Amino acid sequence: MATARKPHASGDLLNVDGLLYAPINELGVVYLFGLLAKELGFLVETIQAGFPDCIARRKVGKRFERVGIEFEFESRNFHLHKHPAEGCDVIVCWKDNWPQRRPDLGLEVIALEKFVKENPPPRSPGDKRLDLIQKKLFSANPVEKGRLLAEFQRELGGISDAEVGALVGFRGGHVGLLKSLLLLPEKTQKLVVAGAINCHMASLLWNLNADAHRKALADILSGKVTTPKQLVARYGKFRALQPGKRRPAARTQKKSLGGPKERRG
Numbered sequence: 001m002a003t004a005r006k007p008h009a010s011g012d013l014l015n016v017d018g019l020l021y022a023p024i025n026e027l028g029v030v031y032l033f034g035l036l037a038k039e040l041g042f043l044v045e046t047i048q049a050g051f052p053d054c055i056a057r058r059k060v061g062k063r064f065e066r067v068g069i070e071f072e073f074e075s076r077n078f079h080l081h082k083h084p085a086e087g088c089d090v091i092v093c094w095k096d097n098w099p100q101r102r103p104d105l106g107l108e109v110i111a112l113e114k115f116v117k118e119n120p121p122p123r124s125p126g127d128k129r130l131d132l133i134q135k136k137l138f139s140a141n142p143v144e145k146g147r148l149l150a151e152f153q154r155e156l157g158g159i160s161d162a163e164v165g166a167l168v169g170f171r172g173g174h175v176g177l178l179k180s181l182l183l184l185p186e187k188t189q190k191l192v193v194a195g196a197i198n199c200h201m202a203s204l205l206w207n208l209n210a211d212a213h214r215k216a217l218a219d220i221l222s223g224k225v226t227t228p229k230q231l232v233a234r235y236g237k238f239r240a241l242q243p244g245k246r247r248p249a250a251r252t253q254k255k256s257l258g259g260p261k262e263r264r265g
Contacts, residue, residue: 016116023094023112026073032112033071033092039119040110042069052088075101075109188217204231 011022018035022028030047033054037044042056043064052068067089072078076098078091085105096111188205191197197205197220205213216235219225225234 014116023073026071026077029073029092029094029112030071032094033069036112036115040115042067051083054092074098075111078107185213188213191217191221201228201231204228204235208235 009024010020011024011028014020014022016032016035019028019032023032030053033040034044037056042058045055045057045066047054052070054069054071056067056069057064058067068087069090069092070078070083070088072081072091072093073095075091075093075096077093078088079098079101085107088107090108090110092110092112094111094113096109096114098109101107101109188197188202201220205216208216212235216225216231219234220231225231
């Protein structure tokens, strides 16, 4: 009997060519350093199992100096792992959380998280095209929004729904909920994107008629309604008619011109 595979953990979306998500361990730091080594000014000689993890050359003026590099997910791990300062010149990590390190150790710390944020990759024409679509999304009419969303998804190709939501700034959302968001009033859209209303609440607001929507939004912002369950309990009966759905025909009794039929004996 086949056992179910555990879902892979991953970091936040990362805007680096060759790596989709941010590192969550030391191995991720090693791989990301390999992708960024040239930008950081290093030429790698060797990666090894012993201390230090890496021997590289770094250009200083017109010469290349030899440096020892130790990889850590967090800089403080260097201290926790009791590595000696001798033989190591640079700590390459994802997060620098060791501000109290002794200056006399002579250790340079390169935090890749900070480097990636301060040095975004150049924008390609495709990226600029997506930016343009994104700007248009929240100002177009509902029909135009549907067309733009379809175009946005075509441009993205095989990227997952969750990643689409992240790229358009929709916190924690999926494409199905994003489509609901695009049909909400502009004020509500901005509140969702800003994180003031979560995506589940937004999808419930989409189901309300205009009057109930305004009242529910006011209750959410004032703190009277804080959970989807409370929203459904208070406004669940004020559902709007969604596009493509017809109201059920009212049942009417057919009146007989001759009055009620007499029972046969």
